[in-house]
Amino acid sequence: MVNMASSTVPTKKSHKMNLISVHERSQSLDNVAKMMDEYSDEDEDFQIPDEEAYIIEQETRRVAFEEEPVVEIDLSCFSGNLRRDDNENSRDCWKISDGNNFKLRSKRFCYDKSKMPGGKPLMDLVAVDWFKDTKRMDHVARRVGCAAQVASQKGQFCLVFNLQVPGSTNYSMVFYFVTKELAAGSLLQRFVDGDDEFRNSRMKLIPSVPKGSWIVRQSVGSTPCLLGKAVDCNYIRGANYLEVDVDIGSSTVANGVLGLVVGVITSLVVDMAFLVQANTTEELPERLIGAVRVSHLELKSAIVPKLEPDPEP
Numbered sequence: 048m049v050n051m052a053s054s055t056v057p058t059k060k061s062h063k064m065n066l067i068s069v070h071e072r073s074q075s076l077d078n079v080a081k082m083m084d085e086y087s088d089e090d091e092d093f094q095i096p097d098e099e100a101y102i103i104e105q106e107t108r109r110v111a112f113e114e115e116p117v118v119e120i121d122l123s124c125f126s127g128n129l130r131r132d133d134n135e136n137s138r139d140c141w142k143i144s145d146g147n148n149f150k151l152r153s154k155r156f157c158y159d160k161s162k163m164p165g166g167k168p169l170m171d172l173v174a175v176d177w178f179k180d181t182k183r184m185d186h187v188a189r190r191v192g193c194a195a196q197v198a199s200q201k202g203q204f205c206l207v208f209n210l211q212v213p214g215s216t217n218y219s220m221v222f223y224f225v226t227k228e229l230a231a232g233s234l235l236q237r238f239v240d241g242d243d244e245f246r247n248s249r250m251k252l253i254p255s256v257p258k259g260s261w262i263v264r265q266s267v268g269s270t271p272c273l274l275g276k277a278v279d280c281n282y283i284r285g286a287n288y289l290e291v292d293v294d295i296g297s298s299t300v301a302n303g304v305l306g307l308v309v310g311v312i313t314s315l316v317v318d319m320a321f322l323v324q325a326n327t328t329e330e331l332p333e334r335l336i337g338a339v340r341v342s343h344l345e346l347k348s349a350i351v352p353k354l355e356p357d358p359e360p
Contacts, residue, residue: 120171120173120203120225120226120227122171122173124197124201125173125174125194125197125198125223125225126174126194127174127175127176127177127193127194127221127223128176128177128178128348128350129141129175129176129177129220129341129348131175132342137342137343138313138342138343138345139342139343139344139345139348140341140342140343141175141339141340141341141342142339142340142342143172143337143338143339143340144318144319144320144338144339144340145338146164146165146166146167146168146320146335146338147164147165147166148164148165148255148318148320148338149164149165149253149255149318149320149335149338150162150163150164150165151163151164151165151322151332151333151334151335152324152325152331152332152333153331153332154328154331154332156325156331156332157328157331163332165320165322165333165334165335165338166334166335167335168224168334168335168336168337168338169226169235169334169335169336169337170206170224170225170226170336170337171224171225171226171337172222172223172224172337172338172339173194173198173223173224173225174193174194174223175220175221175222175223175339175341176193176219176220176221176223176352177218177219177220177221177344177348177349177350178218178219178220178221178349178350178351178352179216179217179218179219179346179349179350179351180216180217180219180351180352181216181217182217183211183213183217183219183294184209184211184217184219184352184354185209185211185281185283185292186283186290186292186354187207187209187219187221187290187352187354188205188207188283188285188288188290189285189354189355190352190353190354190355191353191355193223194223194225195207195223195285195287195288195290198223198225198287198288199285199286199287199288202287203225203226203227203228203287204225204226204227204228204229204239204287204288205223205224205225205287205288205289206223206224206225206239206288206289206291206336207221207222207223207224207288207289207290207291208221208222208224208290208291208293208321209221209290209291209292209293210222210293210295211292211293211294211295211296212295212296212305212309213294213295213296213302214309216346218346218349220341222321222337222339224321224336224337234249234323234325234330234334235323235334235336238250238323239284239289240284243275243280243282246275246280246282246291247273247274247275247276247280248273248275248276248324249273249275249323249324249326250273250274250275250280250291250321250323250324251271251272251273251274251321251322251323251324252271252272252274252319252320252321253269253271253272253319253320253322254267254268254269254270254272254317254318254319255267255269255317255318255319256315256316256317256318257316257318257340258314258315258316259311259314259315259316259317260311260314262307263307263308263311263315266304266307266308267304267308267317273324274291274293277298277300277301278293278294278295278297278298278301279293279294279297280292280293280294281294309346312343312344312345312346313343313344313345314343315343315344316340316341316342316343317340317341317342318338318339318340319338319339319341320335320337320338321335321336321337321338322334322335322336323336
C-alpha cells in the first residue's frame, strides 16, 4: 500500500489536470450541442423580408390560422399491428405525443430566432405498423388493407413514414398520418407534390428519448434533423398518398446510434415529431405533421407483412 501511495503522489497534479481537461471537453461538447440545435435545421437558409410588410402579412395569417376549421376524422376504420394505448405505463405500444413538447419556428423566427410549442398537428396519426423481414421492406403503402389504402378509398390523403432498420433481421416502423385533404398552396401540399430535391431539403424529424439510459438519451438527443440530408430517403407518390422510405442504415452515424437503441429498445420511450421546414416568412409559423410516442417496444411483436409486388412501370 505504501508503494502504491508513493507511486501515485507525482500523478496527483496530472490527475487534477485530467479532471479539468474532462470538464473542459464536457463544456465544449455542450457548446457544440447548442450550436447543432441552432444550425441543424438550416436556420441560415431563412430568407429575411421587410419587417413592416412582414408584420402586416403575419397578422393576416394569424387571423386566418385562428379561424381554421377543425375537421374530424373517423379513426375507427384504421388499424395497424402495433396497438395504441394512452396509458403512460403501458408497454409495446404507441400513443399520440403532445405537440407542445416540441419547439418549432415561430412567426417571428426570422428576426429573433424564436421558437414556439408545436401545438395541434395538421394530420391525424391513425395507425402504426411494426414489421420484420429478411430483406428491406419498401413501399409498404401498397399492402392491401393498410391505413393508406383505407384512407384512399375514403377520398382522404395519407402521408406514410417508413423508418427502415437494417440488420440480420430487417425491421420497419410505419406511421400513417391522414387528413381529409391537402390545403392548396400550403407548404405541406408543396412538399407532397414537389420533387425529391425539395423534399430532401425540407423533411424534418425532431427526436426525443424521455425515458431510457443516459448514453442513449445523449446519443439520440433532441436536435432537429433534416432527414433527406442525413440519410437516404425514397419517395413513392400514390393516388392519395405519399410514402417516405427512410433508410437509417445509409448513414454510418445513424446506424451507430441505432445499434445502441435496438439493444435496449424494451427499456426506451421514444418521441418523434415530423414536419416540413419553413424557409420563408410566407411559410411561417411551422406546423407539425404529427407526433408519436413509442413505448418499450418488443422486437418479437413485429410481424412479416404480405406485400404485393410493385406493378411493372
